[in-house]
Amino acid sequence: MNKFKGFTESESFTELPDSFFQNLLKDIDDAAELKVTLHFLWRVEHMEGPFRALSKMDFDVKVLGLSAEEIKLGLEKAVKRGSLLQVKKEAAVYFLLNSPRGRSAIQAIESGKWNPSTSTAPMERPNIFRLYEENIGPLTPLIADALKDAETTYSDEWIIDVIEIAVKNSKRNWKYCEAILKRWKEEGRHGQKNQRDARQSSERYTQSEFAEYLE
Numbered sequence: 001m002n003k004f005k006g007f008t009e010s011e012s013f014t015e016l017p018d019s020f021f022q023n024l025l026k027d028i029d030d031a032a033e034l035k036v037t038l039h040f041l042w043r044v045e046h047m048e049g050p051f052r053a054l055s056k057m058d059f060d061v062k063v064l065g066l067s068a069e070e071i072k073l074g075l076e077k078a079v080k081r082g083s084l085l086q087v088k089k090e091a092a093v094y095f096l097l098n099s100p101r102g103r104s105a106i107q108a109i110e111s112g113k114w115n116p117s118t119s120t121a122p123m124e125r126p127n128i129f130r131l132y133e134e135n136i137g138p139l140t141p142l143i144a145d146a147l148k149d150a151e152t153t154y155s156d157e158w159i160i161d162v163i164e165i166a167v168k169n170s171k172r173n174w175k176y177c178e179a180i181l182k183r184w185k186e187e188g189r190h191g192q193k194n195q196r197d198a199r200q201s202s203e204r205y206t207q208s209e210f211a212e213y214l215e
Contacts, residue, residue, distance in 0.1 A: 032074030
């Protein structure tokens with residue numbers, strides 16, 4: 001058994017659906033199914049855009065500690081259970097969460113009104129803690145708390161840009177970054193909305209994201 005060194009101050013966190021703990025966890029008795037389900041939830045939580053899906057190639061044998069055959073069987077069980085959805089489009093096979101978003105995407109793909117292969121590839125959200133450590137300096141508990149607050153208030157794009165500005169101007173401290181962010185929020189910056197507005201919009205998600213494909 002490899003000894004785990006512990007979690008760090010720079011961790012990002014993954015939200016899991018309540019139904020996973022309330023309904024699924026007690027029924028999943030296969031380690032492969034549990035691992036691929038958790039891996040899926042982690043990966044899609046860090047994706048942006050309406051099409052949040054994975055292919056078999058996205059389930060890394062080294063990360064999961066499973067063989068390719070075990071991953072295949074784990075995915076089959078997750079699909080059979082109904083926690084994940086599977087759809088084939090030409091030679092590609094995609095796995096999606098069995099959620100309103102996932103079911104809407106499946107309907108659009110199967111009806112031929114949407115081709116995921118023409119969509120922009122999902123992007124993973126940057127880890128602002130790692131970004132800070134790599135460009136500004138070591139994390140302290142106070143800085144970590146400040147970064148968490150910033151992540152809920154400002155967009156990822158703003159945080160990335162402001163850190164680049166700090167580096168460019170040799171002002172490698174968070175107070176400098178925070179002052180710019182506050183000014184952008186108060187005075188506006190190219191009409192962009194802050195992260196809180198974006199999250200509220202995502203909570204109001206409906207099938208309208210795929211409406212043009214379902215009409």
